[in-house]
Amino acid sequence: MSRRNIELVLLLVAAPVVALLFAMIAINEGQQVNVDSLSVPIGIFAAFVVAHLAVRKLAPGADPALLPLAFGLSGIGIAFITRIAPFTDAPNMAQGQVVWLFVGVACMIVVLALFRNLDKIANYKYTLMLVGILLLLSPMVPGLGQEIYGSRIWLHIGGFSFQPGEIAKIVIVLFMASYLAENRELLSVFTVRMGPFHLPDIRSLLPLLLMWGVAMVIVVFEKDLGSAMVFFFVFLLMLYVATGKKFYLVVGLGLIGVGALAAYAAFGHVQVRVNTWLDPFSDAQNTGYQLCQALYSIADGDLFGVGLGNGLAGGTDAFNAIPVVESDFIFADIAEEIGLLGAAGVLLLFLCFAIRGFLTAARAKSDVSSFVAVGLTGMIVLQAFIIVGGVTRLIPLTGL
Secondary structure: OOOHHHHHHHHHHHHHHHHHHHHHHHHOOOOOOOOOHHHHHHHHHHHHHHHHHHHHHHHOOOOHHHHHHHHHHHHHHHHHHHHHHHHOOOOOOHHHHHHHHHHHHHHHHHHHHHHHHHHHHHHHHHHHHHHHHHHHHHHHHHEEEEEEEEEEEEEOOEEEEHHHHHHHHHHHHHHHHHHHHHHHHHOOOOOOOOOOEEEHHHHHHHHHHHHHHHHHHHHHHHOOOHHHHHHHHHHHHHHHHHHOOOHHHHHHHOOOOOHHHHHHHHHHHHHHHHHHHHHHHHHHHOOOOHHHHHHHHHHHHOOOOOOOOOOOOOOOHHHHOOOOOOOOOOOHHHHHHHHHHHHHHHHHHHHHHHHHHHHHHOOOOOHHHHHHHHHHHHHHHHHHHHHHHHOOOOOOOOOO
């Protein structure tokens, strides 16, 4: 079978899983399972079929698994948002997610049609750096920026809100990929001697450090520490992949340790997050309430789950609800309602996405394309790790 035929078969395999989740939601709400109650999964599937046709025409050699994996993860996510949304402050959230998904598919097709050669973006790397910084700064503009849950990362225009930092992440990866492709030899050869050690020339690192430093300062001032963590690890991952030097990993991990201690000393909410991570039950009715509820929810799911609509998430009783379950704590609802097996399945989909993304990077025909694939794959997988790790108490909770 050709790559495109494999992709189509995988889409057809994922479609019944997504449809089944929506059918279970409809049954739980007392609706009949028909075309009307399944209109959302049908629409999502149709959007990905259009994307498949575009890939078949414009990128016939593309990886056959990434699009079906994106369809499966998107469909599962929107299904759970649909289940939870009526019990939240944003009952139309699911429709908004579907619209954004359609916008994403449209953007993907435009990129395939207009940007056939990623190497050309290297000519605009400093423009990309400037655009990335401006996007990160935009929520600080009075009248446009909006603070939600303590983080000023939203732009509100009319009746419509979005996070410009999500676009900035892509732009910054494109800048870093372009810069690393052009300077990988300079960054790989350590010419400066300091005692018994050989170090890289700081001049070759300066633009990269400047972009990273400005991005980190902005997101920290916006109290978006989750994005700061993503920026740092993606920067470190791309630098290591480009050079193969363990020196960067050692220094980077050291900087992470210093930065973590500094953030703990400087920000009260970081101290609360760390203390809650260490012992959420010490203040279970206040700072630890959200995490305690999530842990009870996950435990209640057992192996097979309690069924869609039967979990703590979206409960009308404040003592049975998980605050902000529709956002940072969605994994707790997934683990409760479809159990350990279902939650593990979601994590395996992310693992498969990581494997196929890095395989795409290995197969890329140019350094720019390879580093873009590494950066974007790393960004998606890191965000999943940070969310799931926070909800399960593997790491301190950091919202994204």
